[in-house]
Amino acid sequence: MIRDVQDILDLYAHHGSAPYGAETVSHLQHALQTATLAEEAGEMPEIVAACFLHDIASLQRLLPDGARSAEATFEQLAELFEPAVLEPIRLHVAAKRYLCLVEPDYRHQLSMPSQMSLDEQGGPMTASEAERFLHEEFAYDAVRLRRYxxxxxxxxxxxxxLHHFGRVLDSLATVAMR
Ligand SMILES: [Fe+2]
Incomplete structure (x- = not known):
């Protein structure tokens, strides 16, 4: 259960060594790397935080008492963070489907599990889906998150x-103590 930023840091500190899918990095390394790339690119703290948190639902799902669905994780995070942090994460799959439409090579650059899940997720967007997607306030943020x-x-x-990104999360949490 995520009630505050400390719960997030504890989750990564205690369970972040879990492998990140079939990749050669752990969940913690992947979160730190994504957020570091965003920070080095000069992104706003909201995007840096989104980058750190973008796979938290899959990490939580690995725990016996973790939230069972991405929606449940989002409900917990929504108590703490504004849409500027959460929406780029929520649009993660949409951004992937968008990039597969506009950059046909993108699909082949994805990891094998990500390529395989694409069809279940609806495949590349159609032109009209892409047009709707680009009207989302955080669409371009979601695309940049995807690149990192x-x-x-x-x-x-x-x-x-981890301590550094904990401070970033703390600075954005709308309710530090409940
Ligand atoms: Fe990821």
């Missing part, structure tokens, strides 16, 4: 610390 995510799979990348 795609690069954040390097076993030896130097990153900023």
């Amino acid at each position: 995510d795609d690069q954040a799979r390097k076993p030896d990348m130097q990153t900023l610390s």
